[in-house]
Amino acid sequence: MTRPAPGGEPMALAAAHLRAAGLRVTVQRMAVLAAVSESAGHLDADALRERARRVTGALSLQATYNVLRALTEAGLVRCTQIPGHPARYEVEHRDNHHHFVCLRCAAIRDVECTVGAAPCMEPRLPAEYEVREAAVTFWGVCPDCRGARPDTSSM
Structure with missing residues (x-):
């Protein structure tokens, strides 16, 4: 898959959602939020990191967890904890x-x-x-x- 342009629609939408939630806009946050938004949902942090790396290049798993925590706390992402499985993430639709x-x-x-x-x-x-x-x-x-x-x- 080709690397989307940083100004592309998913990244622009992610930036708008971050601003609306009062979060600082960073490439890592935009890339992870775009990865969550473009997925069918229920992906773990490692799968989301791999998708986000298509935009950011290098992105550590710890940085991915930090971004996911910020997105979850801001109400943009839902974290689902299923016993015996890694945490999974999806867009928060309330x-x-x-x-x-x-x-x-x-x-x-x-x-x-x-x-x-x-x-x-x-x-x-x-x-x-x-x-x-x-x-x-x-x-x-x-x-x-x-x-x-x-x-x-x-x-």
């Missing part, structure tokens, strides 16, 4: 969705929240607690893996 994880291939798919508005679940907590989000993970076998071989996993 749409209150959940995730399905395939037990065989570890693919992650968004699942629309079918109950309603955030947090879409009512935990039994004292009134002093303010719940803003519920994170639900569905575990199973995706259609590709179901067709590939018989199910030998158990939970």
Whole structure:
């Protein structure tokens, strides 16, 4: 794949999003945000670093994590922590969705929240607690893996 021009549309959009979030605009931040935005979602830091390096050239994994933390804190990126897997990142749409994880291939798919508005679940907590989000993970076998071989996993 050819290296996109730094002034290209994805980079310009990333710069605009960074400014709107009150973040300083750097090539590394633009490149990582563009990589997240252009992906189908749910990529780990290493995969995003590889995509961002097409623009920045050298980019360490630590620098990538630093950028992802800043983007997450600014509300531009959502970090999803699935037990047993590296953190995955996607554009933050504030749409209150959940995730399905395939037990065989570890693919992650968004699942629309079918109950309603955030947090879409009512935990039994004292009134002093303010719940803003519920994170639900569905575990199973995706259609590709179901067709590939018989199910030998158990939970």
